[in-house]
Amino acid sequence: MTAVLDGAVPVVPPGSERGLRALAAQTRVETWRLLVRLCRNPVALLFLVLMPIGFMIALDIVLGDRISAVTGHSALYGTVPMNAVATAVNGSMVVAVGLASEQTSGLLSRLWVLPVHRASGLLARMVAEAVRIPVTTAVLLGVGAAMGFRFHQGWLGVVGWFLVPVIFGLPIAMLITTVALYWAKTPLVEAVVLVLVLAILFSTGFIPLSGYPRWVQPVVEHQPLTYTIEAMRGMSVGGPVLSPMIGVLLWSGGIAAAFLYPMVRGYRRASTR
């Protein structure tokens, strides 16, 4: 007897995975999937909430008074942005660990043979970052506000303050994603934590520039995390915005330019092996 399974296989017209409409719809599904997975990840709570908030509060207790004495304003105007950016990086790391396991489990190759727009996988990762970063930034801002953080530069400053971590976080997400795509077995968490901790300890969000030994000051002054912190400091408490913002844009543009093509190539490579 022959069983006819009518309608069991959805009929997909050829070429339906092309075009902007397909891209938008599939990116939406994929973005949602990434955000749900992140929320259910047991280490997300640790790296996106407890660690940055704990570090921020402890840092304020340990060094807050002495830093305020040097800069003339609360140390929170440096530590809240610093932890906002650190959280953005942590988030990319947690998501990238998931990506590496999706590659080894074969999910990426599975998606590659389905009628799915080629760009939707990566685009969704970037959209998910752009959605996630303002949320974690807002959580840190809430804690900071309870401790005395206030905006003094009007609504434009608030909007800009929320945008800076996204502007810097997306290129960093591209960097971390690229690493995860090429080397699925790297100890990604250890590597990111080590680099991030060093970036934090050598930034003006930790202690003021004048507190560092003279020979290391140029490194502290021009590294990307310092630029983002200084831009956000200018947008909240006041001070120069344009020059640190140029630094943020140059670093972000440079990292994005360097990693966009390797990331796209790496995604194709990881999906087709």
Place this chain on the structure above:
Amino acid sequence: MTVLRGTRPNPSALAQWWVMTTRFIIPTFRNGELITATAASVGFTAGFYIPLHEFMKPAIGGMSSYGQFLMPLIALQAVYFAAMSTAFRSANDSVSGLTRRYGSMPIAPMTPVIARLSASLYRCLIGIGVALICGHVIGFRFYGGFLHMAGFVALLIVLGMLLALVGDVFGTASRNPEAAMQWMLLPQMILGMLSVGFQPAELFPKWIQSFVRNQPISQWVSVLRALAGDSTPAAGTVTWKLLAISVAWVVGPALVMGPLSASVQRRRS
């Protein structure tokens, strides 16, 4: 009819312990774990000493250098990393079913735990060695003679074992090796920062000073600092009271963790 009559094997507990211990130690020669441990110690030393040594110099209560002041914390984080690694191993054993498998074999219940702790001792010794080299580079020296130096290293080893036992229990009870290891970063960070390892208790806000002074990491840091000594008298002196407090902070937790380890081990096998 055939009767299969088995003889109950009588393996040597010592040989079992040795096999289980080398099982953890041999992979470290090739899996890059030693590089990670070294990088962590070097990163921690450079990351806290370089930014803070000038900023903190006026605040460290008359000690000769910030390197001398910071060293106990550097050494403690080194043994803590060994404990995190133990948590990862025990969680792996627990999740992969190896703990349960051991439970079905003629192995004494605590032998796997002791083997993991022995492997942790090996990691501790390497961590302490790397930390002492890092400390030497930033100007740390022993001023107290051989007995105090031996006490410094011995206390670190004992603390490393205690922390490894804590890590082992936590890892065995958890269901996710990576998460277990990473969760251990949180207490280290909070208690480390809120201790007298970075700056003297007087510089903390009033409301938290008594916590900072009396929490275990601060107690251990104080003893280690006194054991290391200094060219000035500011490091404190080794008194019986100081030793008794730190011994109490080892024995007390050990009395809780030992039985807890046995019970968690039994529950997961």
